Amino acid sequence: MAAEFQHIPVLLDETLALLRIVPGGTYIDATLGGGGHTAAMLERGAGRVLGIDRDPAALAAVAQRLGDGDGRLVLAHGDFRDIATLARRYGFQDVDGVLFDLGVSSYQLDTAARGFSFQQDAPLDMRMDPGRGPTAAELINTLSEEALADLIYRYGEERMARRIAKRIVEQRKRAPLRTTTELAALVASVVGRRGGERLHPATRTFQALRIAVNDELGALEAALPAATDLLAPGGRLAVISFHSLEDRIVKEFIRREAAICLLPPRLFAEQCPHLIAAGTGPRACIYLANRDCDYAPRLTPVTPKPVTPSAQEVQRNPRSRSAKLRVAERIAIPGGG
Numbered sequence: 001m002a003a004e005f006q007h008i009p010v011l012l013d014e015t016l017a018l019l020r021i022v023p024g025g026t027y028i029d030a031t032l033g034g035g036g037h038t039a040a041m042l043e044r045g046a047g048r049v050l051g052i053d054r055d056p057a058a059l060a061a062v063a064q065r066l067g068d069g070d071g072r073l074v075l076a077h078g079d080f081r082d083i084a085t086l087a088r089r090y091g092f093q094d095v096d097g098v099l100f101d102l103g104v105s106s107y108q109l110d111t112a113a114r115g116f117s118f119q120q121d122a123p124l125d126m127r128m129d130p131g132r133g134p135t136a137a138e139l140i141n142t143l144s145e146e147a148l149a150d151l152i153y154r155y156g157e158e159r160m161a162r163r164i165a166k167r168i169v170e171q172r173k174r175a176p177l178r179t180t181t182e183l184a185a186l187v188a189s190v191v192g193r194r195g196g197e198r199l200h201p202a203t204r205t206f207q208a209l210r211i212a213v214n215d216e217l218g219a220l221e222a223a224l225p226a227a228t229d230l231l232a233p234g235g236r237l238a239v240i241s242f243h244s245l246e247d248r249i250v251k252e253f254i255r256r257e258a259a260i261c262l263l264p265p266r267l268f269a270e271q272c273p274h275l276i277a278a279g280t281g282p283r284a285c286i287y288l289a290n291r292d293c294d295y296a297p298r299l300t301p302v303t304p305k306p307v308t309p310s311a312q313e314v315q316r317n318p319r320s321r322s323a324k325l326r327v328a329e330r331i332a333i334p335g336g337g
Helices: 010-018 037-045 056-066 080-090 108-109 136-142 143-156 162-172 182-191 205-215 215-228 244-257 267-271 311-316
Strands: 026-029 046-055 073-077 095-101 231-239 299-301 326-330
Touching: 010 037, 010 046, 010 073, 010 095, 010 231, 026 037, 026 073, 037 073, 037 108, 046 056, 046 080, 046 108, 056 108, 073 080, 080 095, 080 162, 080 215, 080 231, 136 143, 136 205, 143 162, 143 311, 182 205, 205 215, 215 231, 215 244, 231 244, 244 299
Parallel strands: 026 046, 026 095, 046 073, 095 231
Antiparallel strands: 231 326, 299 326
């Protein structure tokens, strides 16, 4: 299985340039996948790289392909929501960069047994870590109609979510839904082909189930602040997302962490520990100016707008077409390290 794990890294040159890979630097690839980004980091002289993935097949494939990277590569099995724990365990703190390449890998999509795709008949699984958590089949056969509809609408942005959930509940009364093609056919019978749309009618529903099964958005919300804590001053956070829900979380996180004062304005007068020094507001605060405050901004945006693939890259790798790269830099403490 490991030898079959292929990965075309998206926005590779742009990501490496914006991460500013330096010889001897320390980096974390929080979504190892096929190891394309990690291999390029090592080729450019990275001193140490921690590669994290919750899919054992990814780790096995990269170990087979790269070994230990001449002693510079550490592989860790785990969820990137636990990036702080994993980084401490393997001695990766004050790092020069952290990369998240979100979403499902080509290997996972193309391996029928994993149940991510409706292109081939397979059990409805969708777990990135096959050893943990409920499967997609368990969700659709146990959740209430209301919970199913909310899940499909929230994570898939599918406007016919309630009709789909109702049909699923009606079907499972006769027999549980177990396979990808069963579910895809059911959803297609409800949604039909929308005029001018290239997406398969079941695409949004499958996306919603995958996100829910793996708690992808919850993991991202937990991982971003933890990754920021791990950055050395001047270190960079890079995130490649593939749909609007992920990108919105990343965009809002960077915006909040780059604010002049992280304390919400309505709470400033009540909770600012340096209110006297702050004078009339946070812009005058000497503590924020020196970063000597828990509410000082931690990041500055490097990419005001997301970086997207070139037409040439999309032609080479159609799965890159929806990718968006956002990068931010850890603010250095004046006079500090």
